[in-house]
Amino acid sequence: xxxxxxxxxxxxxKRSPGLTVLMVxxxxxxxxxxxxxxxxxxxxxxxxxxxxxxKLFVPQLDIWGPETRKKGGYDHLPxxxxxxDAVALxxxxxxxxxxxxxxxxxxxxxxDAAKHxxxxxxxxxxxxxxxxxxxxxxxxxxxxxxxxHERAHVVVISSKLNRKLFGGANSVGKTIDVEGKDxxxxxxxxxxxxxPRFYDLVNSGGFxxxxxxxxxxxxxxxxxxLSNNGNTNCDAIPKEAxxxxxxxxxxxxxxxxxxxxxxxxxxxxxxxxKNYMRQQQQSGRFAWPPKTExxxxxxxLSYQHVVPSDxxxxxxxxxxxxxxxxxxxxxxxxxxxxxxxxxxxxRRALGAPRAAVYAQFLTEAGIVGLSGGVLxLLLTGLGxxxxxxxxxxxxxxxxxxxxxxxxxxxxxxxxxxxxxGLYPTYRASRVQPAWQLKSN
Amino acid sequence: xTIHPMIAALRKHKAGVVLIALQIALTLAIVCNAxxxxxxxxxxxxxxxxxxxxxxxxxxxxxxxxxTGDDPASIQKLDSLLREDLVTLRSLPDVASxxxxxxxxxxxxxxxxxxxxxxxxxxxxxxxxTTYFFGDQNFxxxxxxxxxxGRDFNAGDVANxxxxxxxxxxxxxxxxALADQVFPKGNAIGxxxxxxxxxxxxxxxxxxxxxxxxxxxxxxxxxxxxxVIEPARLDGNFALYAVRAKPxxxxxxxxxxxxALYKADPMRVLDDDSVKSFADIRAHAYRADVGMAxxxxxxxxxLLGVTAAGIVGLTSFWVxxxxxxxxxRRALGARKSDILxxxxxxxxxxxxxxxxxxxxxxxxxxxxxxxYYEMNRLPVPYxxxxxxVVLLLGQCAVFAxxxxxxxxxxxxxxxxx
Numbered sequence: 001x002x003x004x005x006x007x008x009x010x011x012x013x014k015r016s017p018g019l020t021v022l023m024v025x026x027x028x029x030x031x032x033x034x035x036x037x038x039x040x041x042x043x044x045x046x047x048x049x050x051x052x053x054x055k056l057f058v059p060q061l062d063i064w065g066p067e068t069r070k071k072g073g074y075d076h077l078p079x080x081x082x083x084x085d086a087v088a089l090x091x092x093x094x095x096x097x098x099x100x101x102x103x104x105x106x107x108x109x110x111x112d113a114a115k116h117x118x119x120x121x122x123x124x125x126x127x128x129x130x131x132x133x134x135x136x137x138x139x140x141x142x143x144x145x146x147x148x149h150e151r152a153h154v155v156v157i158s159s160k161l162n163r164k165l166f167g168g169a170n171s172v173g174k175t176i177d178v179e180g181k182d183x184x185x186x187x188x189x190x191x192x193x194x195x196p197r198f199y200d201l202v203n204s205g206g207f208x209x210x211x212x213x214x215x216x217x218x219x220x221x222x223x224x225x226l227s228n229n230g231n232t233n234c235d236a237i238p239k240e241a242x243x244x245x246x247x248x249x250x251x252x253x254x255x256x257x258x259x260x261x262x263x264x265x266x267x268x269x270x271x272x273x274k275n276y277m278r279q280q281q282q283s284g285r286f287a288w289p290p291k292t293e294x295x296x297x298x299x300x301l302s303y304q305h306v307v308p309s310d311x312x313x314x315x316x317x318x319x320x321x322x323x324x325x326x327x328x329x330x331x332x333x334x335x336x337x338x339x340x341x342x343x344x345x346x347r348r349a350l351g352a353p354r355a356a357v358y359a360q361f362l363t364e365a366g367i368v369g370l371s372g373g374v375l376x377l378l379l380t381g382l383g384x385x386x387x388x389x390x391x392x393x394x395x396x397x398x399x400x401x402x403x404x405x406x407x408x409x410x411x412x413x414x415x416x417x418x419x420x421g422l423y424p425t426y427r428a429s430r431v432q433p434a435w436q437l438k439s440n
Numbered sequence: 441x442t443i444h445p446m447i448a449a450l451r452k453h454k455a456g457v458v459l460i461a462l463q464i465a466l467t468l469a470i471v472c473n474a475x476x477x478x479x480x481x482x483x484x485x486x487x488x489x490x491x492x493x494x495x496x497x498x499x500x501x502x503x504x505x506x507x508t509g510d511d512p513a514s515i516q517k518l519d520s521l522l523r524e525d526l527v528t529l530r531s532l533p534d535v536a537s538x539x540x541x542x543x544x545x546x547x548x549x550x551x552x553x554x555x556x557x558x559x560x561x562x563x564x565x566x567x568x569x570t571t572y573f574f575g576d577q578n579f580x581x582x583x584x585x586x587x588x589x590g591r592d593f594n595a596g597d598v599a600n601x602x603x604x605x606x607x608x609x610x611x612x613x614x615x616x617a618l619a620d621q622v623f624p625k626g627n628a629i630g631x632x633x634x635x636x637x638x639x640x641x642x643x644x645x646x647x648x649x650x651x652x653x654x655x656x657x658x659x660x661x662x663x664x665x666x667x668v669i670e671p672a673r674l675d676g677n678f679a680l681y682a683v684r685a686k687p688x689x690x691x692x693x694x695x696x697x698x699x700a701l702y703k704a705d706p707m708r709v710l711d712d713d714s715v716k717s718f719a720d721i722r723a724h725a726y727r728a729d730v731g732m733a734x735x736x737x738x739x740x741x742x743l744l745g746v747t748a749a750g751i752v753g754l755t756s757f758w759v760x761x762x763x764x765x766x767x768x769r770r771a772l773g774a775r776k777s778d779i780l781x782x783x784x785x786x787x788x789x790x791x792x793x794x795x796x797x798x799x800x801x802x803x804x805x806x807x808x809x810x811x812y813y814e815m816n817r818l819p820v821p822y823x824x825x826x827x828x829v830v831l832l833l834g835q836c837a838v839f840a841x842x843x844x845x846x847x848x849x850x851x852x853x854x855x856x857x
């Protein structure tokens with residue numbers, strides 16, 4: 001029976017090519033616009049580490065106090081930690097894994113004297129950074145807690161820097177020259193560039209195209225005076241000059257992340273943070289009651305507004321376009337179906353049940369949807385390709401065409417057209433056979 | 441032409457009429473808001489920076505194994521490296537002038553602070569928020585700023601200081617916007633202000649017409665023109681140089697930079713994008729805004745196209761349905777233009793209804809966007825323009841089917857259907 005309806009539908013569509021083309025175009029464009037913006041939206045709002053994001057937590061401490069907040073006209077705690085607290089939290093070591101981290105940007109001098117020095121981006125972190133964030137390794141591994149403690153001159157480099165300096169060979173055990181000092185390579189990370197850069201939202205604001213080239217032990221970087229290359233926020237001007245002055249100040253510039261595997265662990269870590277701040281208050285560091293926050297990664301991403309509001313607005317507008325296209329399709333299908341009242345009347349008079357009319361016309365709507373979907377596929381491909389031309393590189397690079405997006409495009413087109421076809425079909429099935437027969 | 445029979449006719453196609461009206465309403469609501477967003481983006485992108493942007497480029501340099509800059513001796517060492525670079529750059533054949541800088545408009549890396557009229561200001565006594573620029577006696581010329589009062593810096597005014605040195609300068613140049621905000625009665629030249637809660641007064645010696653803050657974020661609109669220029673070379677392990685090429689020689693000048701700097705001292709990092717024209721900086725800074733405007737524009741065009749297509753389709757259907765009726769009217773003496781006008785009026789009626797609903801929807805959509813996505817209030821002219829656009833769109837779309845209807849010959853009336 002379905003084959004028969006298919007045949008009927010194709011005949012009907014051929015009979016009024018103008019209307020058919022209008023419908024297919026409308027659906028194609030509507031679906032393509034929504035799917036293109038959807039692909040961007042999906043790319044920027046994805047969970048960068050879905051298998052453990054609910055176990056990763058970012059602490060915030062109220063070291064500036066309610067007065068600063070009131071005068072500054074905001075009501076959130078500092079996004080990062082100052083040096084004193086970051087080091088204290090690391091020393092107390094109350095989570096399964098934890099790491100303080102700050103952004104560095106040293107120069108690396110290749111052993112080959114003919115090459116110019118290169119500038120690399122990276123982070124100073126603790127050894128637990130690597131197991132906590134499941135950093136994949138091509139060669140070697142992260143450094144040990146012992147090496148953290150000894151302030152060892154070791155580094156983990158990216159596979160990209162490894163290619164640049166060692167031609168891609170296993171470089172574990174070799175040394176590289178960072179800011180004029182030798183460091184031993186202990187690991188080469190295997191293409192690791194999570195988006196958004198969730199461990200460093202304070203600096204990146206979310207998205208970066210380039211993977212980081214270098215990680216070194218936090219205290220080693222402090223020792224070597226590799227100053228912070230990321231944001232520094234202060235409630236007061238540091239009393240001493242220089243990088244050492246920054247370490248003694250109440251300026252915040254250190255990101256912090258902890259892994260807590262159970263609800264109990266989260267509770268006790270919250271208590272620990274409160275207690276820590278209470279001790280600080282009692283020791284006379286500040287006068288206000290302790291206030292802390294502990295957000296898991298999904299909450300932290302949303303708190304930091306990682307998804308650009310531009311992307312959300314354009315998604316909304318594209319969805320609006322899709323709705324208009326569907327209203328449009330509904331209107332055109334209605335015109336098309338009612339034009340065939342006579343035919344419906346005959347079929348009904350000959351004994352076809354309403355269900356048969358439904359089947360026939362929904363088949364026709366489905367075909368329109370499918371054709372619109374195929375056109376939509378082509379246009380979505382075009383749209384995603386041109387996104388890179390229109391949007392900032394770091395966001396556009398994330399919007400990619402893949403099988404699931406293509407299938408989704410088709411599915412949306414067909415389902416949406418069937419929905420749009422429901423009312424016209426309902427109207428068609430209501431045609432009174434007797435009335436149609438008489439008038440003809 | 442009387443409206444009454446037309447409404448009676450429309451009542452027979454309730455569903456079709458409602459669908460067209462709904463489509464027009466939605467289109468109006470979306471297009472108004474989208475065009476408003478586009479307008480705001482274009483306004484942002486079009487703001488003048490106050491610079492003479494042509495022939496201007498930026499050089500970013502980092503020294504390898506340079507001293508930390510935390511103690512006086514290493515600051516002097518860094519300063520000599522920086523001054524050497526200035527000499528090298530100034531000697532290039534296609535370069536007109538050079539100044540060390542800490543940032544540039546649209547570079548998105550800014551030094552921010554606050555100014556006050558009393559020493560030791562607290563948050564309550566602050567007069568205005570501002571951005572800081574640091575440069576030497578060539579800053580104003582190199583950036584191409586327009587000095588409207590007072591004097592420029594001279595070589596004797598310029599000092600050097602460490603990157604994290606927080607001492608304040610004796611003299612400064614400010615933008616007109618900042619001067620007007622701090623001294624509403626005018627005549628800021630010669631007056632002293634206090635920077636960042638300092639106790640040292642800084643005297644205003646000059647005023648420039650305009651200098652935009654480096655930050656392009658949407659939140660910085662209030663103080664986007666506030667800037668203080670300090671006569672200082674900042675000594676850190678990296679340096680930025682603003683370079684003005686001789687007129688029309690920017691490409692040549694940019695090519696000369698890296699080889700010359702490497703020749704003077706190879707122990708430095710110059711990345712691929714270390715020499716960047718201001719045009720590139722501008723394009724990069726506003727890429728997201730321009731992108732958003734284009735995306736919205738494309739969606740609006742598609743939307744209008746789809747709506748027009750819907751009107752064409754449904755009106756054609758109605759014309760086909762009423763063939764005989766039209767023939768009868770023609771036979772009874774209706775002119776072609778009467779038929780044409782009939783369909784045009786009919787469309788105006790439907791589109792008008794849709795537009796009324798659309799105005800309401802546009803306002804609701806705008807309120808939602810304001811609530812969730814920091815959008816501004818939609819100005820009335822945008823809504824009115826939107827109404828005119830959808831009405832015109834309806835008239836254009838209906839024209840072809842209506843023409844076809846008016847060409848139905850009266851003889852159709854005599855045929856049986």
